[in-house]
Amino acid sequence: MQPMGNDKPANVPGRPVLPSPAAPQLSTPFISPGPVVGLGASGVPQTTAPFLSSRPITGTQMSDYRSPSPPPPIRYNGPSSPPPPTSYPGQDATIYQQTHATRFPLPAQPGTPLRGPPSVGLPVTPPIGSLRPQPQIPSVPMGPAPQIGTHLSSRSYMPPPLSESSFSAPRPPPQPSLHGYSNVLPRGNMPPSPAETQFLAPRPVSQPPSQQAFPSFHVPPVHASPYHVHQGGVVPPPPPPPLGGPLGYNSREQMQYPNTGPPMGGSLQGLIEEFQSLSVGSAPGSLDHGVDAKSLPRPLNGDEEAIKIQETYPLNCHQRFFRLTTHAIPTSQSLLARWHLPLGAVVHPLAEVPDGEEVPIVNFGPAGVIRCRRCRTYVNPYVTFTDAGRKWRCNLCSLLNDVPGEYYCALDASGRRCDFDQRPELSKGSVEFVAPTEYMVRPPMPPVYFFLIDVSISAVQCGLLEIVAKTIKSCLDELPGFPRTQIGFLTFDSALHFHNLKSSLTQPQMLVVADLDDIFLPLPDDLLVNLSDSRHVVDALLDSLPSMFQDNVNVESALGPALKAAFMIMSRLGGKLLVFQSTLPSLGVGRLRLRGDDLRIYGTDKEHTLRMPEDPFYKQMAAEFTKNQIAVDVYAFSEKYTDIASLGSLAKYTGGQVYHHPSFQATTHQEKLRYELARDLTRETAWEAVMRIRCGKGVRFTTYHGHFMLRSTDLLALPAVDCDKAFAMQLSLEDTLMTTQTVYFQVALLYTSSSGERRIRVHTAAAPVVADLGEMYRQADTGAIISLLSRLAIEKTQSHKLDDARQLMQLKLVKSLKEYRNLYVMQHRLGGRLIFPESLKFLPLYVLSLCKSVALRGGYADASLDERCAAGYNMMILPIRRMLRLLYPGLYKIDENLIKGPEDFEKSLKQLALSAQSLDPRALYIYDDGFSFIIWLGRMLSPDLVNGILGFDLSGFPDLSKLALLEHDNEYSRKLMRIIKRLREKDPSCFQLCRVVRQGEQPREGSLLLSNLIEDQTAGTSSYVDWILQIYRQSQSS
């Protein structure tokens, strides 16, 4: 694979390479140990460049290279090394080889170079980079070539091996990191222009030498010796970011630093990577730092999924279903130990798919589902068929299985099955199998919805009961599973009210049971009925519910006994239990007491007990529920303390969800409740499900995070699961050394659909095994990492102090950056800069934001205990995209849109940095964290606009907290509503309630918006700039 490194010494002498005319410029950085090689070279006239550039491109073939005739040396005009003329021949030769080696991969990843540095145009300082052979190889670095070869043949996506060397290239690293490569290869020849695919392109590019130098940025193009600057550690403040970018990083993407350090020349280790760096000032630690807040990286374009992976592994399931924290599995435990971030995956098995990409359904009929005999892996695109199609080899455990007669198909010349195209399970990473009888312990259950509704005085007064009843009624027609759907109701205050819904009745009958100690069911049947049969009775009940309890003055709440009764009713079938709770449970088993108002407990070792369920009753109940396939969704409404920590554990262990509507008031919050309840009832739900993730030899999933019950060591029991729930898990290596080049993962979710079909949804993915830490960093996926990290943090808060959890996060971040720094800093002497991989450029920001999120922020006063717990429960199930949105909410300036009104909102809405500096008192902003919208009215906003939007004048200082934003009959209001609607459509899983806040309106402005501007310094937390400095210092210190 990386033969070049090794070969090098040998070859060097052998190669007759004529010194190229350009020789003077062509320094071979290779040999030169100093990364910062002489910039003397830097002064190189650009004219030379053309020459160089043409060379490399022409000779892509090995043969050329090897030819004794001196091919023009391929250059990277490493300006860096002072060119000793004598050394030339040898050096060039070496370069040669390497270059040729490096070339190969190129064809595979033509696209990558495109991202070329924006800075392109600038004739920047000469590239300093030395050639690194490694980069191309990254993905499959280790195995013996022949093996790879075989793989190739079996997989269609592989490029046919051109030559031996090509082996190394079979899977180009999918990542953007490639930039790095691109720079590397052509070395100076690369024309900087972004469009360059020149690698492939044979035509000579007559360009000025590309600037690969890292420092390129701060250094004006003309600058002669950027290097030195670096060395000194003094970095001039970066010039204003290039147009492209909000990204302020100096170099942002373009900055790849081809490894400037020539030392790596032949050695395998050379991590030529591009990384980003951020200058933090000449004197680390000094007060006046050189960080330019504007240039810090911000994810203003939302989550960019790593599409590259999909390109390299086209047979993998889509990224929306399965994402690894780094798409490169470390080869040994020692390597894993140096990867301080979590290694794992985020699985979103039922993610919503756009039309046209539905998961195909496969029915094997009598043959049964094809699975591996030993590890029970389902047949998937990565299995290989041998023995003329009579056997197949499991890709996870490599066992040779027989192909059942019904499934037999001949192989074509390349070893593929002839029916490859017709069988989605062999061509797609995600499929659904129809499960035969063996996968059922009972006939498929019907969808069951049971409502447990608090009717005590607080629920009635805030209007909750009425809205719930109306919403349920409006959803009855859309409940999935007609005509089998079952429904039931139980209302409670200090007693339990059962409702007989027998289809022969005209009116429902209410049966009251006041004995809370010994719960019994007053009727054996008819408390849970078939909806289509009893529809009229259910309608009658929902109509009369609000009036029935309208004068209820009961303040007690017997939630515990009500849960037991509901369990007795539902235990036969399972289903979904929706609990509406508006006060603290006060009677019977499971009564809870007020806690969390004790300030003194914060900061002590007992702090975490507040965030844990107090009464084991709820956990036991949850275990019983799961056993009987009941999922619990908890809706909590109180303005006072309701102990979400305890109630939430019902949802946590049953695959449910917590909906928290603090201080619920029907007038302002009804829309949100209505939407969320309707979505909960009508979204496609998978019932009585179990999920298991299998992975190849050598790795093992150890811990799982999310809402589920672990039935055995690796089987997640999910009584109900839907498209809004994601799960995270961590991986560990079992052996000290991995022997395979690729690790496969297979997620299998066995469930009953609402229509009564038993299905198995299978997602398969492959990831390369790497021996290079740099490659792990290159393939890192910030979204998955932060998603997993936040779940770890939430779990940490349940056993430790908040502060410990925050420190843990910071520590992980710092350690990983330090490790990364150690990879490069020596060669590059990047004294005063914080360096980090391109793939993780947003990680520091997300970690900061995680520490400032409601679940983790501050202490006693910063968030109420219930809100904190509810936020924690929410974060445990959020899919990656929503998690990122929550951590870095969108802030848009919309007043211009309202006034001028370009029709195309999407384009004109530009996300702003989350800092008070972005707020202009003359403008109107909308803030979107995926759960709510906050509309911020600047102080100097034109009164017309305000009037238009609100429908009244602000001059009277009205109370905006009760305001429900409605559409008024004017252009502004209509446009605003359109924008809001458009934003809501982006995330259908939650209804974003709109709240209006005026600049200077304290304390609402502070609690709603200012505390969420995570880049700003708030009490006890650092601003983004300080945070970066802090991280930098810590990663510096050893």
Next chain:
Amino acid sequence: MVKLTMVARVTDGLPLAEGLDDGRDQKDIEFYKQQAKLLFKNLSRGQNEASRMSIETGPYFFHYIIEGHVCYLTMCDRSYPKKLAFQYLEDLKNEFERVNGNQIETAARPYAFIKFDTFIQKTKKLYSDTRSQRNLAKLNDELYEVHQIMTRNVQEVLGVGEKLDQVSELSSRLTSESRIYADKARDLNRQALIRKWAPVAVVLGVVMLLFWVKKKIW
């Protein structure tokens, strides 16, 4: 009282529908469900059984009718009138054929007609009370004759299948054991060969070595 209701395709034993939450208060229900499934399996093996049959098992009776390649089976208490049970099955059959008649042969997945369970549920309720007027009338209906329906014991019925199973198991064991035997024989053969020729080979080797050494030295 009807305890259990199942509908399955006779040709391959594929379950098509089943009564909802059948046997909720019985602990041994799983055992009887297994028996019922075995029964279907036997039927699908093509043993020519009568199209109507009662089979006694423990304190219960299985009653089934086979019509149009579909078997309708129910399990009742011993005391439940046979006549009513068969009328119940007739009712199911009529409705099932009316609703799903043309799709029965093409059903590819288990419980393809699970929606039928709502009808099973409703009908079951009608038959749960043997003394309701409606059911008394049915009992007295002379037209429906159940006397000639055979009654057998479940052990007998399943026994046939079990015996077959046993035979096939025995034969498969025989095959595998004989294969092992063949392997072992081959192995022994080879060992015998080695034992026979090894000394000769060793001697030859020594001689050759001597020759070679001699040549070297000289």
